[in-house]
Each structure stands twice: as structure tokens, then as C-alpha cells.
Amino acid sequence: MDLLKNGVKLRIYIGESDTWKGENLYAAIVKRAKELHLAGATVFRGIMGFGANSRIHSTKILRLSQDLPVLIEIVDTEANIDKIMPFIEETVKQGMVTQEKINVKLYRAFGGSEG
Numbered sequence: 001m002d003l004l005k006n007g008v009k010l011r012i013y014i015g016e017s018d019t020w021k022g023e024n025l026y027a028a029i030v031k032r033a034k035e036l037h038l039a040g041a042t043v044f045r046g047i048m049g050f051g052a053n054s055r056i057h058s059t060k061i062l063r064l065s066q067d068l069p070v071l072i073e074i075v076d077t078e079a080n081i082d083k084i085m086p087f088i089e090e091t092v093k094q095g096m097v098t099q100e101k102i103n104v105k106l107y108r109a110f111g112g113s114e115g
Helices: 025-035 078-091
Strands: 007-015 040-045 069-077 096-102
Touching (some): 007 025, 025 078, 078 096
Antiparallel strands (some): 007 096
């Protein structure tokens, strides 16, 4: 499998309140990754962080931030990651996007039966 030899991890750092066409941006990105048949995507919600504007976003007991940090990770081959980049460039208006080569040791789909 090419992914095991040439894995790439795309990381997209945005805010939870970022939207695209009335939808949460993180959801739109994951849906586009699925439409493009990428290997996988995961969204992580941060409890604290800051970005280029140096404004801290965090959860508080009495006041919940409306814009917590969100990290989306997508793993696939570089060729497949390149397929989603035009969408990322169009939709991510503020935040950061990184890409790095990774060594995928194992990638399996649930087959429903063991043995």
C-alpha cells in the first residue's frame, strides 16, 4: 500500500467558530476529505490556545469560549493530500496549515470478522 511508504499528515489549525457556507468549517473539511476518498481525518477540540493574533482562547468554569482551538488531522499520500489543498486554501481564512511526511506503520479497516 502506497500510504505505508509515502504517508503525509496534514494539520489544519482553525477556530471552532469558523464557518464555510453556514456550516462549521471543521465539518466541511472532513466531509470534503471523505468525498475525495482520503484515508482518514480526525478533529480535535482544544481546551486552550492562541494563534497569529495572540488572543488566548480557553474554557473557563463560568464562561465558555465561543471560539476554542480546533485541529484537523488528515493522513494519506502526498498525491491525495494535494487533492484537498485547493479546498483548504479557499476555506481557511485564518489559522495555520502544516504538512509533514510520516511513517505509517499500520492502516487497517474494520473487516467485521476476526480469525
